[in-house]
Amino acid sequence: MTRPKNYPTNYKNIYYYISIKTNKKVYFGRYYENKKQKTISLGSSLNIAKKKMNLIKKGISKKDSSLIVYNKEVLKKYDKESIEVLYFEYIDIEGKKWSTQELKTKKSRFKRWILPHFGKMNIHDVRYSHIQKFINDIDDKKLLARKTQENLKSSIQSFFKFCIKEGYLNTGNPAQYVDIKAYDNHVPMTLTLEQIIRFYQTIIDIDCHSSPNQSANLDNRKKRLMLILMIHGRRWNEAQNLCWSEIDFISNLYIIPAHKSKTKKTQKHKMTDFLRLELMELKVISKEGEDFLFINPQTKKPYSSINTFFKTIKKKADIPKTFRCQDFRHVVGTVAYQNLGIPLENIRDVLAHGSVTTTEIYSDKDSLNSRKVLTSLFEMFGF
Numbered sequence: 345m346t347r348p349k350n351y352p353t354n355y356k357n358i359y360y361y362i363s364i365k366t367n368k369k370v371y372f373g374r375y376y377e378n379k380k381q382k383t384i385s386l387g388s389s390l391n392i393a394k395k396k397m398n399l400i401k402k403g404i405s406k407k408d409s410s411l412i413v414y415n416k417e418v419l420k421k422y423d424k425e426s427i428e429v430l431y432f433e434y435i436d437i438e439g440k441k442w443s444t445q446e447l448k449t450k451k452s453r454f455k456r457w458i459l460p461h462f463g464k465m466n467i468h469d470v471r472y473s474h475i476q477k478f479i480n481d482i483d484d485k486k487l488l489a490r491k492t493q494e495n496l497k498s499s500i501q502s503f504f505k506f507c508i509k510e511g512y513l514n515t516g517n518p519a520q521y522v523d524i525k526a527y528d529n530h531v532p533m534t535l536t537l538e539q540i541i542r543f544y545q546t547i548i549d550i551d552c553h554s555s556p557n558q559s560a561n562l563d564n565r566k567k568r569l570m571l572i573l574m575i576h577g578r579r580w581n582e583a584q585n586l587c588w589s590e591i592d593f594i595s596n597l598y599i600i601p602a603h604k605s606k607t608k609k610t611q612k613h614k615m616t617d618f619l620r621l622e623l624m625e626l627k628v629i630s631k632e633g634e635d636f637l638f639i640n641p642q643t644k645k646p647y648s649s650i651n652t653f654f655k656t657i658k659k660k661a662d663i664p665k666t667f668r669c670q671d672f673r674h675v676v677g678t679v680a681y682q683n684l685g686i687p688l689e690n691i692r693d694v695l696a697h698g699s700v701t702t703t704e705i706y707s708d709k710d711s712l713n714s715r716k717v718l719t720s721l722f723e724m725f726g727f
Contacts (some may be wrong), residue, residue: 358386373397376546388511391433423514427470427503428463434506443603445581451721457482467507472518475500483525493524540675541665546661547571559641562629566638567653569622574672576619579606584646585634591623598623622649 346362353371360369361487371386371393386393410434431454439447461478462470479497482488482638488496501519508517535543552564573583600611615623626637640647650669658667 353390354392355394357395358390358397360390362660364475364512373400374495375400389430389433391436392429413487425467426463427465428459430467430512431459431463431503433510434503436504436613437590438502441603443581443585445585445604450499450689453496454503455573457488457496458500458583466505468515470504470518472521475519475522479524480520486552488699490524497522535667535675539661543661543663544575546657550657550660563641565626565629566651567647569626569651570638570647571623571654571657571669572619574669575612576616577673579673580669581606582611584638584648586637588627588630588637591618591627591637595623664711 350359350361357374360371363370373384373386387398504517507513570583596615602610636646
């Protein structure tokens with residue numbers, strides 16, 4: 345019988361061959377122990393193969409035979425296809441497709457919810473009933489909002505889909521038929537006309553030059569401009585991670601790349617004259633070499649929160665504390681549909697919804713106070 349051909353990988357001392365039975369890669373390692381070359385099977389996962397070789401190298405570098413034996417015993421735990429082990433491979437491979445924020449969110453979601461519950465289970469032991477019961481318990485105990493439950497279910501489905509692609513699972517996706525209890529995701533706009541006008545006017549007119557500290561003034565100007573972007577219908581993450589390379593002053597556009605977009609599609613939005621002027625002024629006073637528009641002077645990274653500044657604005661405008669940054673999108677959607685008569689398809693493009701079905705939450709004409717908002721609201725401020 346002809347032996348399969350061996351191929352090197354990009355990792356030192358790790359090789360692979362194509363299995364005749366499965367037609368998949370099988371990895372093995374070569375190392376020297378007591379001046380003799382040895383070979384060890386590393387399984388069908390490159391990620392796990394790297395972990396195994398690192399343990400072996402660690403034992404050899406210590407020149408402690410007992411440690412080498414111990415490490416070989418430790419390697420056995422990587423042979424079990426547990427959710428915990430496969431999760432790290434999933435993140436290592438799929439995570440390169442995600443934005444920094446998406447990667448951070450999914451890691452947190454897995455470590456907080458999925459791994460504590462399923463981490464020690466073998467992937468072949470997980471059934472639909474396990475996942476459905478897990479989601480039901482979360483809902484019964486009101487541990488997560490319904491939308492967050494949907495995101496959690498999506499993460500689990502994505503993980504098992506990856507495992508199927510890699511050949512770890514051939515019995516179908518156990519999370520495919522998991523359901524979330526139906527709920528009403530309509531968000532009524534509860535601010536009155538007077539409140540909205542006062543709120544927007546406060547954001548436009550707030551004094552960001554009151555401190556003798558120029559750095560503090562610039563800090564507040566950035567936070568104010570983030571709020572103005574959200575008045576334009578942008579999500580927090582879209583405003584937070586906006587870069588100068590995504591601002592086109594010539595074409596009067598700002599771009600949200602696909603990897604930063606919730607819908608995974610590139611967005612192009614025309615700037616109003618007011619927004620363009622604000623961005624140009626910020627560009628002039630920004631430090632050379634900074635790509636992100638909104639860099640926190642303390643962390644040197646994009647702002648993780650502007651809650652304190654936002655609370656100041658709400659207090660000054662006498663707006664309920666419960667109003668959130670994302671609620672600006674509800675104001676835009678509700679006014680555009682119910683008062684300006686703009687088609688849902690157009691509003692979908694403004695708010696960058698993946699489907700017009702999402703935009704339909706603004707089509708309820710009985711929303712509290714929504715009829716009080718005048719068409720002139722956005723014209724007044726040039727939005």
